[in-house]
Amino acid sequence: MSRRAAGALAAAFTALVLLATLLPGTERPPDPGAAARLLPEDFLSDAVRNVLLFLPLGVLLRRAGRRPLGVAGVGAALSSFVEAMQFAVPSRHPSLLDLVCNTAGTAVGAWLAPRLAELLDPPPPGARRLAQGWAGAVALFLVAQGPLATPALPPLPWHAGVRPEFGHLPVYPGEVIGARIGDRRLHPGRVEGAGRLRELVARGAPVVLRARAGPAPPAGPAPLFTLHGARQTLALAVGVDGGDLLFEVRTRARALGLETAAHRAPGLLAGLAPGEPYRVRIEPGRDGACATAHLEAREPPEIRRRCGLGPRPGDGFGFFFYAELPPPAWRPAVGCLWLGLLALPLGFWPAGARLQGLLVAIVGALVAGVPAVSPLAPARPAEILAPAAGAAVGRLLRRLYGRGPKPSRTGDPRPEDRSSSRARPRARPGQPRGAAAEIREPPQPSGRVW
Numbered sequence: 001m002s003r004r005a006a007g008a009l010a011a012a013f014t015a016l017v018l019l020a021t022l023l024p025g026t027e028r029p030p031d032p033g034a035a036a037r038l039l040p041e042d043f044l045s046d047a048v049r050n051v052l053l054f055l056p057l058g059v060l061l062r063r064a065g066r067r068p069l070g071v072a073g074v075g076a077a078l079s080s081f082v083e084a085m086q087f088a089v090p091s092r093h094p095s096l097l098d099l100v101c102n103t104a105g106t107a108v109g110a111w112l113a114p115r116l117a118e119l120l121d122p123p124p125p126g127a128r129r130l131a132q133g134w135a136g137a138v139a140l141f142l143v144a145q146g147p148l149a150t151p152a153l154p155p156l157p158w159h160a161g162v163r164p165e166f167g168h169l170p171v172y173p174g175e176v177i178g179a180r181i182g183d184r185r186l187h188p189g190r191v192e193g194a195g196r197l198r199e200l201v202a203r204g205a206p207v208v209l210r211a212r213a214g215p216a217p218p219a220g221p222a223p224l225f226t227l228h229g230a231r232q233t234l235a236l237a238v239g240v241d242g243g244d245l246l247f248e249v250r251t252r253a254r255a256l257g258l259e260t261a262a263h264r265a266p267g268l269l270a271g272l273a274p275g276e277p278y279r280v281r282i283e284p285g286r287d288g289a290c291a292t293a294h295l296e297a298r299e300p301p302e303i304r305r306r307c308g309l310g311p312r313p314g315d316g317f318g319f320f321f322y323a324e325l326p327p328p329a330w331r332p333a334v335g336c337l338w339l340g341l342l343a344l345p346l347g348f349w350p351a352g353a354r355l356q357g358l359l360v361a362i363v364g365a366l367v368a369g370v371p372a373v374s375p376l377a378p379a380r381p382a383e384i385l386a387p388a389a390g391a392a393v394g395r396l397l398r399r400l401y402g403r404g405p406k407p408s409r410t411g412d413p414r415p416e417d418r419s420s421s422r423a424r425p426r427a428r429p430g431q432p433r434g435a436a437a438e439i440r441e442p443p444q445p446s447g448r449v450w
Helices: 003-022 043-063 068-085 096-120 124-148 194-203 313-319 328-348 353-373 381-403 415-421 433-438
Strands: 159-162 175-181 184-186 207-212 222-228 234-241 244-249 263-265 277-283 289-295 302-309
Touching: 003 043, 003 068, 043 068, 043 096, 068 096, 124 313, 124 328, 124 353, 159 175, 175 194, 175 222, 184 194, 194 234, 207 222, 207 234, 244 277, 244 289, 263 289, 263 302, 313 328, 313 353, 313 381, 328 353, 328 381, 353 381
Parallel strands: none
Antiparallel strands: 159 222, 175 184, 175 207, 207 277, 222 234, 234 244, 244 263, 277 289, 289 302
């Protein structure tokens, strides 16, 4: 890629960043009574997103000929402009953390630019090391999803909310008659004897709610019942989104600053008549939670049940990217795509067919086996096959890449772009003018020099 093309792409990417970060948001303003936090609960996933957002800009600016310090300066200036402008943009929240992470992203891109060629076309020993290291990182991430999904409840005291009203969420249009966790009945306000209630929630005691449907389903996630610790830290929440039931318990992932998605029981409360009473029972289990809706006023009484609720191995993308971004119906396909992308480098690096097959098999076995020893719901068959499909796509891309031109290993412009700066050899005194053309430079060693 020439300097001019890289500079044009950097300008276009900057325009996209400005468009994505300065458009007004759609969220409602937060509850003015909520306690302020120094960092948002999802600060770690937000930091990862901001680093990745500015990383391509650093690569392009470095390829355009800027020095690393200059690239970091451009990233800091652009991020400062964005954060300053967000003070005037509705539903945008400027943050010092965003400024630091955006600058770090451009710096990482500047460091990575001259090394891209070695990552895309490493020699066989380097390809084996890269494949083994990447497979180890993917395996560690898959294994860590289990502990990250375990409960991590906030400290006491706790407060209960029955049909609570938050400024950033719609209010449930129906009525909540009662709430119970295990054998403990709960009422709005501060929870007395919350220590035992905390043990019930941590143990996975069933949550039971009695309610009446509203005149119409809520147009968004509306809470039915919540438990909060100090500083408005969520411990447990049950809500309704259209005809779906939502259920969430605070996990270690949330405590570490990562995104988490609520468990969703699709269609569990769909088609309820206005004012129709119903009872909901949620039971966390080893193979995912089960949610049951009892419609006792119907003739005959109707029971709806949804099981296997909870995160699956393919939902790991939600730790770093906003878990509610893809629509719920698309989430299984996005999860398979995520697992395929994780395995794609294993097929792209030329590490040998035998080693590639072994590493892909290990990743697929972890996708299938980790839920058996963790709170994750069982993997879908497509998720188990996704690593093999991703590695196959990687092998295809390797073949296509091998037929095309190879980029410079140093990340500098091509030799022909610098030919004008080289001094032409001059003829020695007494030599004919054309003799200078016969002076040749000594041959240079090919490949890398250690």
